[in-house]
Amino acid sequence: MARILALLSLLLLSPSALAQVSVDGVRTSSTDNGTRVVFDLSGPVEHRVFSLPDPHRVVVDFENTTVDAAVLEAAEGQGVVRNLRGARRDRRDYRVVLDLQSQADVKSFLVKPNDSYGHRLVVDLGGNSRGESPAEPVRTASERNRRELVIAIDAGHGGRDPGAIGPGGTFEKDVVLEVARRLADLVDREPGMRPVLIRDGDYFLELRERTRRAREQQADMFISLHADANPRRNVQGASVYTLSNQGATSEAARVLAARENSADLIGGVSLDDKDDLVATVLLDLSRAATVESSVELAQFMLGRLGAVGRVHRNSVEKAGFVVLKSLDMPSVLVELAFISNPDEERRLRDANHQARLAQAIMGGVRDYAEHALLPELRMAAGEQREHVVQRGDTLSGIARRYQVNLSSLRSANNLQGDRIMVGSTLVIP
Structure with missing residues (x-):
């Protein structure tokens, strides 16, 4: 027995x-x-x-x-x-x-x-x-060329331009540089990503120079860091902005964009010349897709910032920031908090809170990389491309989504036909 x-x-x-x-x-x-x-x-x-x-x-x-x-x-x-x-x-x-x-x-x-x-x-x-x-x-795995995701991190203002000044005398340019450095450290530790600090010291950069540096480094994302200000000291919360095609989505966004864009006048450089105009027209050709990607990145980032503290609005704002007019990469402007609010000014000076802000932004970058990037960029962010079959998926549809040959997809997964099971994991060659 x-x-x-x-x-x-x-x-x-x-x-x-x-x-x-x-x-x-x-x-x-x-x-x-x-x-x-x-x-x-x-x-x-x-x-x-x-x-x-x-x-x-x-x-x-x-x-x-x-x-x-x-x-x-x-x-x-x-x-x-x-x-x-x-x-x-x-x-x-x-x-x-x-x-x-x-x-x-x-x-x-x-x-x-x-x-x-x-x-x-x-x-x-x-x-x-x-x-x-x-x-x-x-x-x-596929012999396709893998490369790093390059994250451009722009600490706003700098040098002769202090940005907003808090009631306790805190300069915006100083706190955003600290958060930028912490964010760069986190990106540097993330497999498949590389940070580029647009400003790594206390000096002035023209707005167009910031995006030029990002493009020169072939950045895949552009994150501009600022600390907001408002005449009413009780206003508080973080905000995330993307470029608006038709103008600001709110009066506050319009005023903020005008103030940030005027920073170039401090450096004595006019942005209203023919070269910039021609460049803007050329970049408009790629505006639609890039703006859509920017909104996705901003939404992920806003959700993460909401877990750290208050957000000023529960939705992504849009305004005509010159620094976001690169348009050849997803670009967002993050207002970390209102430096004009005494409580938020104190938190912005706190090293632990700066670290939490950097971690929240990094979380948004990671979420976007995992869920929204094009397949060829997603390979750079992760170790291997895989697809978990969902209800309604077809093998030919998956091949089109990842831009791979259908027969190669079958071969990589030892499939004899086109039948796939919900919940199974396919290797994307």
Whole structure:
């Protein structure tokens, strides 16, 4: 009877549980030709291998595999490999990350058992260093060029232009620079993103120079930071603005835009000349799509700021800010608070509150990157493109959405036809 129960229990186990592979050891070695990492396996395994930049690393995704943490801890860094780390991705799969000293070419292949070793996955960095020849092709992530998302962070005013001045004597230019620096630190720590501080010190920049610097760095987003002011000291709350095509959405927005735009007069530079006019007309060609993206970014950001403190309005405002007229990238202007309000002025001077504001803005950037970016930019923000099938999705529709070939999409997911299941995850090649 016991034998029958044991057989029944084996039959009830899922095929994936019976087929689960384990990584029993990891060996690293280095020669003049490159570095080799060998994973000793209990059986053949489905997997993906791909590289990521800044910082340089190689990712190995094992399907239906278990890895003992002690196995990775025992592996030594060799050659270009600084260290190995890993984590379970879900109940079945496991991801191993090789942190690299520098960029390296990656080759990988499976090796069948021989007299000395069992199944192995070999990852060569910088060249095939010795003897074991390839046995099976490896499914890899797309070789499409990945790049960082560049986030331009513009601390408003500066130098001879102090911006608004609080009742306690706090200069707007100083508090927004502090928040900008904190935000830049957060962006710098985010995988796949790079910050560009438009102003990293106390000096004056013309408004057009700010957007020129952002375009020069090929920025994907532009965030201008300010601290609002109002004759009534009880007015409070953060606001997020985007460019208006037809004028300000409120009288307050109109007055604010006029004050911010007048900053160029302090530098003695007129914005009303033919070159600027021609540039504006040319940039108008891309206005519709960019304004729409800017509103999406602003909405994510406003929601995050609302979790930190009060918001002046519950919706995104629009005004004719010169600094937002870059138009070739999603652009927002954030009024962190009303520096004219004594309570908000004190909070703006507080280092902890500055950090919370920077974290809220970073949260908005991250939300936008994850939900609203074009597919080719989303690749830069994350490690791998995947799509979770929703009700109503079709394979051809998903291919059009991500701008990939339908047959390539089938091949990357081992599909024989076009049938897909709701809730399943597709790899986007």
